Amino acid sequence: MPFLLSILLLLFLLPEVARAQQGSGAASGGERFSMEASIRISGNVITRTGGENILFDTIYDVNFEQTRAGQTVITVDPITDFAAADAGAGYVVAKGAPNAEFQLTFSREVVLRHATERDNVLIVRYLLSGNSIPEQENAAYVLEAAPRFRLNADGEFHFWVGGMVDISKAIRGEYEGEFTLEVEYL
Numbered sequence: 001m002p003f004l005l006s007i008l009l010l011l012f013l014l015p016e017v018a019r020a021q022q023g024s025g026a027a028s029g030g031e032r033f034s035m036e037a038s039i040r041i042s043g044n045v046i047t048r049t050g051g052e053n054i055l056f057d058t059i060y061d062v063n064f065e066q067t068r069a070g071q072t073v074i075t076v077d078p079i080t081d082f083a084a085a086d087a088g089a090g091y092v093v094a095k096g097a098p099n100a101e102f103q104l105t106f107s108r109e110v111v112l113r114h115a116t117e118r119d120n121v122l123i124v125r126y127l128l129s130g131n132s133i134p135e136q137e138n139a140a141y142v143l144e145a146a147p148r149f150r151l152n153a154d155g156e157f158h159f160w161v162g163g164m165v166d167i168s169k170a171i172r173g174e175y176e177g178e179f180t181l182e183v184e185y186l
Contacts, residue, residue, distance in 0.1 A: 054096035054151075054183050059083065062090035062161050078129040078162035079139050089129075089136070090161035094183065098155040105146050105182040112177035122175050126163040134158050148186065 060083045064074045076089055083091035096102070106128065114120035129139035132152040139160055151157050 052097050052100075052185065054094055054102060054185065056181075057093045057095060059091040059093060060085060060088070062163065063087050064163075064165055066167075072168035073164060073166050075164045076127075076162035078127050078160035079136060079141070081162060082136060083160055091136070092159045092161065093134075094149075094151065094157040094159065096151050096155050096185070098151060098153050100155070101148055101150045101186040102157075103146055103148050103184050103186055104142070105184075107179060110177050110179045112175035114171065115174040115176055117171060117173065120169075120171055122165055122167065122170055124163050124165045124177070124179075126161065126179065128162075129160045131158050132156075136160050 062076060064076055066074060078089045081088040083089045108126055110124050112122045112124060128142040130142055130149060131139040149157050
């Protein structure tokens with residue numbers, strides 16, 4: 001029986017007072033948005049036959065943030081954007097039976113709907129990397145459709161979650177969606 005991990009997605013778009021563009025000499029007079037988003041990672045455990053679980057311990061959530069004015073596509077690389085409490089890739093540790101092999105399945109693209117304006121959507125394209133040791137910079141991108149991994153001798157495997165989101169048509173408010181990882185012992 002597979003283990004399912006649902007990741008609750010909440011994106012918040014925050015208003016920023018419009019300022020005059022340098023060199024244009026005129027203020028836009030409207031409102032523009034800056035984006036700061038945190039994707040919280042949480043999960044439910046389904047026990048494998050024989051009583052062994054694979055648990056996911058979330059160390060850091062994924063944090064998307066505009067780094068320059070006018071940026072419409074925000075990317076978090078799961079290898080080069082180092083995981084931290086307030087920025088960068090999400091960091092999750094899978095824990096289970098030492099040296100056990102498992103298979104991972106997940107959606108590479110998730111649609112997020114505005115909490116009140118349901119026709120307004122954002123699409124998040126996920127990037128995932130993994131490593132048997134806690135070294136993000138030496139992790140490998142997860143590119144296969146249903147890759148297989150092996151927990152290390154301590155029963156751990158490390159994942160970093162990143163992605164890309166286009167906010168060019170986003171409106172202020174909260175966006176919701178679900179990203180599901182399915183993990184199955186082999």
